[in-house]
Amino acid sequence: MDQILHIFKKDIRRHWPEILLSLALLALYTNRALHPWTNSLDSYPFSRSFYFFVVTGEYVAPVLVIFWLFLVIRVVQGESLIGDRQWWTTKPYVWWQLLLAKLLFVLVFICVPLFHVQLFLLHYFKFPILRNLLQLFSMQLSLLLILICFCVLLASLTRNLVQVLLVVGVTALVAIAAAIWSRGNYSRSSVMEATPSVVGYLSELLIWGGLAGAVAWQFARRRRWITIGVLIVLISFVAAINTAFTSNKVAERRYTPVDRSAAPLDVSVKPIEPSNVNKDFSRETSPEVQLTMPVTVAGVPAGSVIQLNAVNIHAESPDKSTWSRGWLYESLDFWPEDQEKTLTYSIDRKEYQKIRSTLIQLQVDLAISEYQVVDARTLPIVSQRFSDQALGSCRLSSLDNSRLHCLYPVRIPEYVIRFDPQRSGCIDNDSEEQGQADTVSYAWKSPDGMDFPDPELSPISDFDPWFQPVSLTSSRNETSKRRAVRLCPGTFLTLSRPVLRRQLRIRLDPFNARLEDLAATPLRFGLR
Amino acid sequence: MPSAIHTDKLTKRYSRVTALDCVNLDVTEGSVYALVGQNGAGKTTAIKLLMNLIPASAGHAEILGAPSTHLRGKSYTEIGYVSENQEIPEWMKVGYLLDYLGEFYPTWDPALEQSLIKQFELPLDRKIKALSRGMKMKLALACALAFHPRLIILDEPFGGLDPLVREQLIEGLLERATESTIFISSHDLAEIESFASHVGYLESGKLLFSEDMASLSIRFREVEIIRHSDSPLPTTLPDTWLQTKSSGAVVRFVDSRFDELRATAEIARVFGPVRDTQFRPLTLRSIFLAMARKSEEA
Numbered sequence: 001m002d003q004i005l006h007i008f009k010k011d012i013r014r015h016w017p018e019i020l021l022s023l024a025l026l027a028l029y030t031n032r033a034l035h036p037w038t039n040s041l042d043s044y045p046f047s048r049s050f051y052f053f054v055v056t057g058e059y060v061a062p063v064l065v066i067f068w069l070f071l072v073i074r075v076v077q078g079e080s081l082i083g084d085r086q087w088w089t090t091k092p093y094v095w096w097q098l099l100l101a102k103l104l105f106v107l108v109f110i111c112v113p114l115f116h117v118q119l120f121l122l123h124y125f126k127f128p129i130l131r132n133l134l135q136l137f138s139m140q141l142s143l144l145l146i147l148i149c150f151c152v153l154l155a156s157l158t159r160n161l162v163q164v165l166l167v168v169g170v171t172a173l174v175a176i177a178a179a180i181w182s183r184g185n186y187s188r189s190s191v192m193e194a195t196p197s198v199v200g201y202l203s204e205l206l207i208w209g210g211l212a213g214a215v216a217w218q219f220a221r222r223r224r225w226i227t228i229g230v231l232i233v234l235i236s237f238v239a240a241i242n243t244a245f246t247s248n249k250v251a252e253r254r255y256t257p258v259d260r261s262a263a264p265l266d267v268s269v270k271p272i273e274p275s276n277v278n279k280d281f282s283r284e285t286s287p288e289v290q291l292t293m294p295v296t297v298a299g300v301p302a303g304s305v306i307q308l309n310a311v312n313i314h315a316e317s318p319d320k321s322t323w324s325r326g327w328l329y330e331s332l333d334f335w336p337e338d339q340e341k342t343l344t345y346s347i348d349r350k351e352y353q354k355i356r357s358t359l360i361q362l363q364v365d366l367a368i369s370e371y372q373v374v375d376a377r378t379l380p381i382v383s384q385r386f387s388d389q390a391l392g393s394c395r396l397s398s399l400d401n402s403r404l405h406c407l408y409p410v411r412i413p414e415y416v417i418r419f420d421p422q423r424s425g426c427i428d429n430d431s432e433e434q435g436q437a438d439t440v441s442y443a444w445k446s447p448d449g450m451d452f453p454d455p456e457l458s459p460i461s462d463f464d465p466w467f468q469p470v471s472l473t474s475s476r477n478e479t480s481k482r483r484a485v486r487l488c489p490g491t492f493l494t495l496s497r498p499v500l501r502r503q504l505r506i507r508l509d510p511f512n513a514r515l516e517d518l519a520a521t522p523l524r525f526g527l528r
Numbered sequence: 529m530p531s532a533i534h535t536d537k538l539t540k541r542y543s544r545v546t547a548l549d550c551v552n553l554d555v556t557e558g559s560v561y562a563l564v565g566q567n568g569a570g571k572t573t574a575i576k577l578l579m580n581l582i583p584a585s586a587g588h589a590e591i592l593g594a595p596s597t598h599l600r601g602k603s604y605t606e607i608g609y610v611s612e613n614q615e616i617p618e619w620m621k622v623g624y625l626l627d628y629l630g631e632f633y634p635t636w637d638p639a640l641e642q643s644l645i646k647q648f649e650l651p652l653d654r655k656i657k658a659l660s661r662g663m664k665m666k667l668a669l670a671c672a673l674a675f676h677p678r679l680i681i682l683d684e685p686f687g688g689l690d691p692l693v694r695e696q697l698i699e700g701l702l703e704r705a706t707e708s709t710i711f712i713s714s715h716d717l718a719e720i721e722s723f724a725s726h727v728g729y730l731e732s733g734k735l736l737f738s739e740d741m742a743s744l745s746i747r748f749r750e751v752e753i754i755r756h757s758d759s760p761l762p763t764t765l766p767d768t769w770l771q772t773k774s775s776g777a778v779v780r781f782v783d784s785r786f787d788e789l790r791a792t793a794e795i796a797r798v799f800g801p802v803r804d805t806q807f808r809p810l811t812l813r814s815i816f817l818a819m820a821r822k823s824e825e826a
Contacts (some may be wrong), residue, residue: 002631006632090634092601092604351625
């Protein structure tokens, strides 16, 4: 213990200028976090005097985090673990006390000040502290894990900042190369795939345990190449078991098949009209062609919302050859008032070119999640900031009439907000096109199933519930009757909470179509 | 006498290069052992292995009775280590470094620390990065001596230092020689000769000899013979004769296994009757040079 404090005091003496700078940056960040409304883009026109602050303030959080990473690396490399010329390696340092001294530094000069700032922010925005304490600790743990497991490990495997930058640069190049590669193989990433939860837990355990173990081993033995070798083997092993156990049978396992009669909604593909546009995409560069299918929707029970999670299309040509790309992610909401929607599905461009003009039979399957909307109550909108237990602290957006700005402690809550124009109370002075919608509209966020908060700095989540108008016609129809929602003081909204009820698979009636009649023309950007 | 350092076939290989090749070393406690050899002979590698700074490829070493691979943490409270290549934290001031290090050693002696500060004329309030090379070495030595170590290991401590600083360092060392075992590697043979009790000679990773200074100085002699004629040297000469040279009737060489009776008999066998023979003792430097040149010729 004596050695821990002794090394800790030495590190304070060495790094006091960095500590002061870190605290100054944290103070700047806190000041910015106190004014979330001025951080929003829509306040630019109304607070030009703050323009400089807003623009520069955007960089405070990343600068603070980067500076912390720099500080942690500097502190760890104060007793460099690489090489055989370091004076301290032949002194009676006890490795675990050295490691704990470094962790104590991170805790005292990064975690504790941040924790105080987080408590202060919760108090300032009048959110309960005790109720959110556990979440705050989880945020701290996330941050600490990242700082220790990545930053301390990086610092313990490099000799100086130049080597750190070199490693970061090489990693960035690999990431860019991987991004370019995955762009060329985009179709794979859109496939609905998952690994069994036990493999997921095992992978997390191996990765985090491996990283923490590598840090400890490096402090104890200072064998860089062995540590790197073990890490490479570990990461390869995790990648291998994830690849081996990743399955595209997620929809089959997670979503229960039901007959259309037992489904919570009735979806039918509208008759497909022949397209007069040339849909030969042989010269396109995109690896995929997007198909769009207008559907009619009915029967969504009141007090429910159906979320479309994935689509699968099975095609059968006259010569009895079949084709399917499997389940692809799709995100679409069905509300009780909805009548029409548009499904999309991507197909490999080369496959499309082969069968685009052939009349084929298509079988569409949908994977859906049904949410029950509970605890409904009226939420009156006022001109000033208002608070709600479920939604947090909110106000009307000053620029976008169809948007609220809200703050909530730690994580964005799940919510369903219903807007009914009959209860709007707004005086419509605008043109018909921009004026009040005559249909209900919803803003919502589904439960994300996450139980561990992200390692963010601020405990105040900033989110914007946005009301999308319910379309009465398909979006393919050029004369869509979509109208913007308009909120104003005096509007009564209905606030409720979505609860996942069940996940189902439903099959639509098969229909015949040519793919070129379903294909969407790619968007082109350029100068004429 | 128990061994302070003992190695058994200690080997270190870097890829295809063998830096240290099956070195068997035995340093008795209380001795002042000088490890000498040319640049690249493997002296620093040997010391790094002893200090557990790098892992051995084969063989093993024991330091103060424990395997060198177990050397970490508290084990260093008994070993003072100084190396010319060591990176001292340059941001610290001299006084702070001494204060800081003192906390790590239960046997740190403040009185001895003050004595060393005075002896080495260390400026306590100056940053280490502002110190000269000689001053840094004195500081490193003070740090290595102030806790009464049982074993002091010094890797090329005198390299590039002026004579006055060398003298101060040696004085400082000698004052502690009674309570510690000193293991030193150096090129500075003249200084080492003045205080080393044992010497080992390392050549291309191999330990060619390791013995006490008294027997070494007895074993090596410069021999000068004055012959009756200036005939050419015979083609085959005894292996123990190093650097054999002739100038007219005079022949000089270094006998590396000197024994007066045996040497006289061999001279008679090689040259027949000679006019005069003289045997002169050699300095360590001359022995080292003779060995080095022999290996170069080989």
